[in-house]
Amino acid sequence: MFIDIAEISVKAGKGGNGVVAWRKEKYEPAGGPYGGDGGHGGNIIIKADEGLRTLMDFRYKRSYKGENGEDGRSKKQFGKAGEDIILKVPVGTLVKDAESKRVVADLKDGGQEFVVARGGRGGRGNAKFATATRQAPNFAEPGKKGEEKVVVLELKLIADVGLVGYPNVGKSTLLSTISEAKPKIANYHFTTLKPNLGVVKVAEGKSFVIADIPGLIEGAHEGVGLGHDFLRHVERTRVLVHVIDMSGYEGRDPIEDYKTINEEMSRYNIKLEEKPQIIVANKMDLPGSEENLERFKEELGEEVLAILPTSAATKKGLEEVKYKVWEVLENVEEEYETYDEEMEYVEEEPKYDDTIIVKKEEGEYIVEGEFIDRLVERTYFDSMDSLRHFQKVLRDQGVIERLEELGVEEEEIVIIGGYEFEFFH
Numbered sequence: 485m486f487i488d489i490a491e492i493s494v495k496a497g498k499g500g501n502g503v504v505a506w507r508k509e510k511y512e513p514a515g516g517p518y519g520g521d522g523g524h525g526g527n528i529i530i531k532a533d534e535g536l537r538t539l540m541d542f543r544y545k546r547s548y549k550g551e552n553g554e555d556g557r558s559k560k561q562f563g564k565a566g567e568d569i570i571l572k573v574p575v576g577t578l579v580k581d582a583e584s585k586r587v588v589a590d591l592k593d594g595g596q597e598f599v600v601a602r603g604g605r606g607g608r609g610n611a612k613f614a615t616a617t618r619q620a621p622n623f624a625e626p627g628k629k630g631e632e633k634v635v636v637l638e639l640k641l642i643a644d645v646g647l648v649g650y651p652n653v654g655k656s657t658l659l660s661t662i663s664e665a666k667p668k669i670a671n672y673h674f675t676t677l678k679p680n681l682g683v684v685k686v687a688e689g690k691s692f693v694i695a696d697i698p699g700l701i702e703g704a705h706e707g708v709g710l711g712h713d714f715l716r717h718v719e720r721t722r723v724l725v726h727v728i729d730m731s732g733y734e735g736r737d738p739i740e741d742y743k744t745i746n747e748e749m750s751r752y753n754i755k756l757e758e759k760p761q762i763i764v765a766n767k768m769d770l771p772g773s774e775e776n777l778e779r780f781k782e783e784l785g786e787e788v789l790a791i792l793p794t795s796a797a798t799k800k801g802l803e804e805v806k807y808k809v810w811e812v813l814e815n816v817e818e819e820y821e822t823y824d825e826e827m828e829y830v831e832e833e834p835k836y837d838d839t840i841i842v843k844k845e846e847g848e849y850i851v852e853g854e855f856i857d858r859l860v861e862r863t864y865f866d867s868m869d870s871l872r873h874f875q876k877v878l879r880d881q882g883v884i885e886r887l888e889e890l891g892v893e894e895e896e897i898v899i900i901g902g903y904e905f906e907f908f909h
Contacts (some may be wrong), residue, residue, distance in 0.1 A: 532591035603632050695721065726745065
């Protein structure tokens with residue numbers, strides 16, 4: 485198992501502005517406010533997709549921006565909402581806040597969705613502000629900004645494909661050639677002491693995880709060498725790629741190697757015999773390999789899924805291996821979960837804090853809070869009607885009364901949502 489990680493920035497769409505418009509029709513001499521609301525900005529949604537295996541696509545594109553909502557129109561017509569952007573990730577992806585490292589979503593099920601950044605609310609048009617006493621409001625709200633954040637996508641992966649075979653048959657070279665892995669490669673036995681994993685990209689949205697697992701030797705099922713560690717990893721892969729040195733360069737017989745490896749796996753767990761197995765006949769560039777391959781096909785051809793002649797050194801035949809593995813994977817059901825089953829997480833809807841703080845610090849009067857920030861953001865201060873509405877909301881929320889209790893005087897400065905205002909009763 486290893487962890488596939490991608491850090492991305494997401495910015496949801498801005499809400500469209502509400503508009504100021506008036507009814508101007510032939511038989512409506514009184515007119516009246518007629519401005520519509522702006523459309524909501526598009527959300528950024530992360531969705532678990534059972535067809536994906538890795539986060540490779542997010543390594544090439546790291547920034548995502550939602551579509552803005554359209555501005556409102558006259559005749560009380562709403563602006564069009566911005567389109568949501570759906571980012572597909574493998575089942576088992578954790579979504580973490582990049583700054584706090586806190587898990588904000590655990591996508592355990594196929595089709596599960598999480599809104600990682602919410603689009604801004606569309607501003608209300610002037611038609612929404614008409615009352616019995618304010619019949620001609622000359623203001624509207626601007627759209628609210630969409631949420632913007634940086635998140636980390638984290639996937640704990642178990643390899644889809646396991647490379648099996650004797651030490652020094654070319655597994656590490658094969659892995660480094662068809663994937664982005666950078667294993668240590670040397671011409672001696674037991675080079676690989678722990679699984680080296682790489683992500684193989686076949687096409688856009690199509691990739692799989694492949695592991696070069698520690699070289700297996702006779703007696704592995706009894707724990708000889710790295711046997712149990714090797715077999716534990718093999719047990720949870722979906723397809724086996726059996727790499728064989730078809731040249732017999734080190735004095736071993738390719739047929740005997742094949743039988744020995746398979747016998748060790750079946751002794752450890754009989755179910756390993758049921759796993760699809762692709763034979764990679766490696767080192768075909770060396771003398772004697774062609775003759776050995778023909779002998780191998782004659783004796784074992786019917787009991788294996790495919791035999792692919794390759795040379796990891798010259799890279800001949802490696803593309804065929806990649807596409808054949810993907811073809812087999814598409815027809816093999818997944819038998820394990822890729823996420824951390826021990827983790828407990830309850831997804832929560834975002835909550836807005838409507839607490840308004842009114843205080844006096846070092847001689848300054850301060851009004852703050854999320855409610856106040858949203859109010860300031862929605863107000864056009866160059867419109868007298870909008871300013872009157874702003875003052876009315878402050879009065880209705882008890883802000884003016886609390887400022888007076890703190891001793892504010894006429895024309896003193898009050899800081900509201902980070903902006904300075906002169907106080908007038």
